Amino acid sequence: MKNRIALLIIAILTFVKSVDAQDFNPQYSGHFNVGVLYGSNKTRVQIETIHGIEFDRWFAGIGAAIDDYYQQSIPAFIDVRGAIFKRKKTPFVYAEAGANILNKGTETEYSKTEYKSGLFCEGGLGYKIDLANKTTLNFACGFSYKDHVENLYYKMYYGPAPYYHPIPEGEWSRRNHNKYTLQRIVMKIGIQF
Amino acid sequence: MKTIYKISMRIITLLSIMWVMQGCLKDMVDTTLTYTVYTPVYKTLQQIKEEIKTLPPKDIQFPNRIYFKDNYVFVSESYKGIHIINNANPASPQNVGFVDIPSNRDMAMKNNTLYADMFGDLLAIDVSDPKNAKLKNSVSNVFQDYPNYLPDSKIIVDYNKKDTVIHSRSSALPKKGEIWYYYDNGKWLTYSSNDGMNQSGPQGTASPSTPTYGTGGSMSRFTATKQRLFTVGNNNMAVFNITNDFNPSFVTRKPLPWGIETIFPFKEHLFVGSTTGVFIFSISDPDQPNQIGAFGHVRRCDPVVANDKYAFVTLRGGGTCGGNTNQLDVLSLESLTSPTLIKSYALDNPFGLSIDNDLLFVCDGASGLKIFNAADVSNLVLKTTIRDIFPRDVIAINGVAMVITDKGLYQYDYKDINNIKLLSKIEIRK
Numbered sequence: 271m272k273n274r275i276a277l278l279i280i281a282i283l284t285f286v287k288s289v290d291a292q293d294f295n296p297q298y299s300g301h302f303n304v305g306v307l308y309g310s311n312k313t314r315v316q317i318e319t320i321h322g323i324e325f326d327r328w329f330a331g332i333g334a335a336i337d338d339y340y341q342q343s344i345p346a347f348i349d350v351r352g353a354i355f356k357r358k359k360t361p362f363v364y365a366e367a368g369a370n371i372l373n374k375g376t377e378t379e380y381s382k383t384e385y386k387s388g389l390f391c392e393g394g395l396g397y398k399i400d401l402a403n404k405t406t407l408n409f410a411c412g413f414s415y416k417d418h419v420e421n422l423y424y425k426m427y428y429g430p431a432p433y434y435h436p437i438p439e440g441e442w443s444r445r446n447h448n449k450y451t452l453q454r455i456v457m458k459i460g461i462q463f
Numbered sequence: 464m465k466t467i468y469k470i471s472m473r474i475i476t477l478l479s480i481m482w483v484m485q486g487c488l489k490d491m492v493d494t495t496l497t498y499t500v501y502t503p504v505y506k507t508l509q510q511i512k513e514e515i516k517t518l519p520p521k522d523i524q525f526p527n528r529i530y531f532k533d534n535y536v537f538v539s540e541s542y543k544g545i546h547i548i549n550n551a552n553p554a555s556p557q558n559v560g561f562v563d564i565p566s567n568r569d570m571a572m573k574n575n576t577l578y579a580d581m582f583g584d585l586l587a588i589d590v591s592d593p594k595n596a597k598l599k600n601s602v603s604n605v606f607q608d609y610p611n612y613l614p615d616s617k618i619i620v621d622y623n624k625k626d627t628v629i630h631s632r633s634s635a636l637p638k639k640g641e642i643w644y645y646y647d648n649g650k651w652l653t654y655s656s657n658d659g660m661n662q663s664g665p666q667g668t669a670s671p672s673t674p675t676y677g678t679g680g681s682m683s684r685f686t687a688t689k690q691r692l693f694t695v696g697n698n699n700m701a702v703f704n705i706t707n708d709f710n711p712s713f714v715t716r717k718p719l720p721w722g723i724e725t726i727f728p729f730k731e732h733l734f735v736g737s738t739t740g741v742f743i744f745s746i747s748d749p750d751q752p753n754q755i756g757a758f759g760h761v762r763r764c765d766p767v768v769a770n771d772k773y774a775f776v777t778l779r780g781g782g783t784c785g786g787n788t789n790q791l792d793v794l795s796l797e798s799l800t801s802p803t804l805i806k807s808y809a810l811d812n813p814f815g816l817s818i819d820n821d822l823l824f825v826c827d828g829a830s831g832l833k834i835f836n837a838a839d840v841s842n843l844v845l846k847t848t849i850r851d852i853f854p855r856d857v858i859a860i861n862g863v864a865m866v867i868t869d870k871g872l873y874q875y876d877y878k879d880i881n882n883i884k885l886l887s888k889i890e891i892r893k
Contacts, residue, residue, distance in 0.1 A: 310490045311637055340490060340635065447495040450635050453488040 299324035299331070301349075303460030307339040307414060309453060314338040316414075316456060320349045327353040329462075333366065337390075340452050341418060344371045345390035358400040362408075365393040370416040380425045382442060388417035388449075392456065406462040414456040422446040490635035500625045505617035511581070515588065515598040517547065517560035522892035526867045531858050532572045532677025535559075535593065536865055538872055542566050545579060547593045553863045553874045554886045559593045565620040571685035571692055572677040576708040578685060578692050580606055582618070585692075587709050599709035607716075608696040680856035680867070681727060681736075681766035681815040688728040691749040695723045695735055702750060714750050725766045732799065734774055736767040741776055743799050756800045766815050766856075772796055773805070773840050775823060777813035789813055791825060793840045805840055815856030817864070822846075822880065824864055826854035832866055834877065846880050 301320040306313060315338050322331015329352070335345045347368025353360045372385035394412015401407055423442040506514075525541040534551040544564040549557040562577075564586065570579040575591035576599070585602040676687045685694050692703040692711060698721045702714040722738030733744040733752060740759035744752040758774075767776045774794040780787045789810045794802040812828030823837040831850040835843040853869035862878035863886065871890040877883050 309488050311635065340637075445497045447497070449493040450490065451493075452490045452635065455488065 296323040296325040298322075299329055299462060301331075301333070301408070301460055301462050303408070303410075303458045305410075305456045305458035307337070307454040307456050309339060309455070311340045311452070314340075316458070318345075318458075318460075322349065327356055337370075337416065339416070339454055341372065341385075341420075341450065343387075343390075343416065343418065345369070345416060346371055347390055347392075351396075353398065360398060362396045362398055362410075363394070364396060364410060364412070365391075367391045370418055372418050375421075382423040384421040384423075386419040386421070388419065389415070391415045394456070396458075398462070404463065408458070408460045408462055410456075410458045410460075412456050412458075414454045415452070416454075417449065417451045420446075420448040420450065422448070492633055492635040494629075494631045494633065496629045496631070498627055498629075500627055501622035502625070503619040504621040504623060506620045507617055511565060511618060511620060512598055512601065515562065515564060515586065515596070517594050517596040518563055519560060520558035521546065521561040523871055523889060524891055524893050526855075526872065526891070528569055528683050529680040529856055529858055529865060529867045529872075530570050530572060530677050530683070531679075531860060531865060532675070535590075536872065537570055537572070537577065537677075538867065539567060539570060539579075542568065545570060545577070547590065547596070548872070548889065549593070550865070550874075553865075553876070556872070556874065556887050556889060558889060560596070562588065562590075562596050565618065569683060569685040569694070571679055571683070571687040573674050573687045573690075573692070573705050574708050576705070578687065578703075578705070578711065580685070580694070583607070585694075585703065585711060585713075587705075587711050589709060600711065602703070602711055602713055605701060605703075605713050606694070606696060607699065678858055678860055679727075680858055681768050681817060682725055682856045684724070684726060686726050686728045686733070689746055689749040691746070693726055693728070693733060693746075693752070695719070695726045697721060697723055699723070700726070700735065700744075700752060702752065704750070717752060727766075727768050729769045730771075732769075734767045734769050736765045736776065738765070741765065741767050741774060741794070741802070743774075743796075743802065745799075756798075756802055758794055758802045758804070768816055768818050769796065770818055773837075774802060775816055775818060775837075777810065777816050777825060779813050779828075791816075791843075793837075793843070806843075808843055814854065815867075817857045817859040819859040822859065822877065824857045824859045826857055826866070829853055832857065832864070832875075834880065834883070836880075847883060849875065849883065 299322060303318050305316040307316050316335055318333055318335035320331045320333030322329060330350045333347055333349050337343050337345050345368055347366040349366045351362055351364035353362045368390050370388045370390040372387050375383040375385045392412055392414040394410055396408055396410030399407045423445055425442055523538060523546055526538050527541045528539040530537040534549060536548040536550045538546040540546060544567055545562045547559045549559050564579055564581050566582045567579050570577055575589060577588040577590045579586050579588060583604045583606045585605050586598055587600045589597045589599050674690060679686055690706045692705050694701045699719050700717045703711045704714050705711045720737060723735060725736040727734045731745060731747055733746055735742040740757055742754055743756040745755045746752050765776050765778050767774055774796055776792045778790050778792060780789050789812055791808040791810055793805045795805050796802055810827050811830040814826040814828060817824045821836055821838040823835040825833045827833050831848045831852060832854045833848050834846045836846050837843055852873060854866045856867045858865045862876060864875045864877055866873045871888055873888045874886040875883050876886050
């Protein structure tokens with residue numbers, strides 16, 4: 271899965287690089303998108319903002335999102351997208367890749383959860399409609415992937431009586447290492463300005 | 464209208480594709496579960512008692528209680544036994560040996576006799592020669608809330624450990640936000656030995672005319688004074704007559720409310736800490752401790768120490784202690800029958816404490832060892848904080864603070880409060 275996404279990004283970047291230098295007239299552009307994430311777990315919302323430069327039919331920028339699917343995280347990514355036609359209404363393709371950032375975790379007296387950030391990738395097709403004042407309405411649909419690692423630790427607690435147990439109290443004595451790979455379909459609507 | 468129709472159709476098409484594809488997606492979790500299988504090692508009670516003697520020194524792994532007498536520090540290893548440390552020179556403490564006492568948690572001393580619990584039994588161990596400790600006597604099945612055994616049954620004294628790792632791949636199910644704890648998994652640590660040193664034992668004889676007692680940490684459940692050994696269980700206090708050092712005899716048991724945690728002696732009184740308050744007992748008749756006062760508080764874990772005028776109580780919240788507040792309460796003992804709260808001071812995660820004249824030492828968990836000037840209890844002044852340790856209990860005596868920490872036994876010289884020095888440390892090795 272990761273290899274396929276990486277190949278897609280490389281292909282897009284190669285294509286972008288091949289754009290005729292004469293077409294190169296970069297301008298700042300930003301995106302604000304709201305999406306819905308469908309997967310085998312509960313459907314959740316994604317909100318993202320992307321900022322970068324637009325040149326000819328292409329856009330490249332960096333973005334960040336709030337991704338509430340399964341385990342809330344903040345993907346930070348590079349976004350590349352290109353319109354298929356040079357028209358006011360045109361389909362486009364896009365790809366995003368970066369880090370899926372989580373908080374450090376939580377700790378109570380007898381349990382501890384550590385999160386480690388993982389990979390975030392997304393790619394898909396969309397349709398853009400130019401509105402007035404260089405504003406564009408975008409619809410998009412794609413595949414979104416994120417992963418992360420969760421380490422769970424537990425301390426022993428024997429209750430008030432001093433029963434003879436092999437493990438003294440107070441140690442992080444048990445560990446679960448979980449790597450989550452989450453695959454979603456994303457549908458977005460947003461504004462490019 | 465035509466455009467709207469086109470857009471609508473495209474959206475419907477997209478939604479249909481998504482709906483179809485959603486079934487192809489599967490959130491997965493790859494789990495590596497690390498756990499340990501423990502196989503019990505059994506011995507008979509007779510075997511256990513025959514083997515109670517000083518073994519070569521062992522590394523401290525899970526220190527629990529601390530006790531100081533004469534020049535010796537006794538550190539209990541949770542459920543395993545007691546380390547004997549010659550502390551004649553606190554800058555260079557010598558680990559003398561280890562007394563193997565399965566299930567042991569608490570201890571106290573009179574003269575050269577170490578009283579320790581083993582399952583439901585009380586043991587009297589002669590440590591006049593710490594290198595050659597000997598079990599002198601025991602009182603059977605006196606600790607009601609400790610696990611007991613049948614006379615002829617075999618007792619678990621150790622566990623053989625086998626680490627196991629299991630890999631699995633499964634669907635990532637929705638989280639419920641609830642964690643359940645298992646009671647039988649974890650890490651088992653093995654002993655390693657060091658060569659000991661020949662040392663003379665604690666001062667005194669088996670039964671001198673003037674008995675001498677040691678000083679226990681504030682988290683202790685055992686204390687010895689006035690020719691008696693007082694122990695607290697979860698809901699009771701037991702009294703043993705130790706006039707004859709090597710032959711303790713059970714005297715009485717007093718029922719107490721549930722949640723009893725610690726016991727601290729001061730002159731003619733015992734201060735008993737519980738999860739719901741502090742109880743004050745008069746021991747003018749040591750065979751019949753008489754509750755004369757109490758101070759209630761919200762449910763917390765609370766070791767207590769006292770001097771002539773005040774009692775100092777740390778209240779720790781969280782986990783099994785209940786609540787979330789963490790504080791130090793200073794109580795006036797002007798009237799022992801009705802102690803009153805003078806002032807509360809906020810702390811972070813307090814455990815044991817100790818007082819030496821006007822200096823109050825408080826183990827404040829991850830926030831370190833805090834040392835207050837307690838000359839004016841209405842205005843405790845934090846003199847210094849020793850950070851980078853997680854202290855659990857402390858005995859401050861004669862200018863030396865002996866601190867049980869997450870890293871081992873640390874000792875500090877506080878004769879000059881403005882220049883506290885780390886004298887030594889015996890570090891935990893696991």
